[in-house]
Amino acid sequence: RARGSAAMFVVTAVILLGVAASVVIAALSILATQTRVAQAADLAALAGAERVPLDGESGACAQSARIAVANQTKLDTCEVRALDVQISVSAAPPVPGGARLTVSARARAGPPDDP
Numbered sequence: 001r002a003r004g005s006a007a008m009f010v011v012t013a014v015i016l017l018g019v020a021a022s023v024v025i026a027a028l029s030i031l032a033t034q035t036r037v038a039q040a041a042d043l044a045a046l047a048g049a050e051r052v053p054l055d056g057e058s059g060a061c062a063q064s065a066r067i068a069v070a071n072q073t074k075l076d077t078c079e080v081r082a083l084d085v086q087i088s089v090s091a092a093p094p095v096p097g098g099a100r101l102t103v104s105a106r107a108r109a110g111p112p113d114d115p
Contacts, residue, residue: 040067040073048080048087049085050063051063061080085108086106086107090105
């Protein structure tokens with residue numbers, strides 16, 4: 001009887017450790033994705049802002065989209081106001097269990113300064 005109780009305790013402990021490990025892995029994955037998405041947003045906004053004076057809104061947003069895709073994110077919105085580009089990008093973090101989450105970030109950039 002005591003042996004059966006010990007076996008149940010071990011099985012329960014292993015299951016709880018597995019669940020805890022999954023939660024930690026999911027949290028770390030979300031944090032890593034948030035950092036990547038924020039960096040991609042900054043890069044995409046800067047790249048778009050560089051194109052505004054040359055190509056206008058369509059060229060700026062196309063460049064922002066290319067940079068977003070190159071950084072494994074999706075360009076969700078792109079607005080050009082005067083010479084500023086405001087964008088938002090998103091990506092889905094790889095989390096255990098197939099949960100569907102989306103991490104997004106916004107960024108704004110203006111034209112580069114003249115030398």
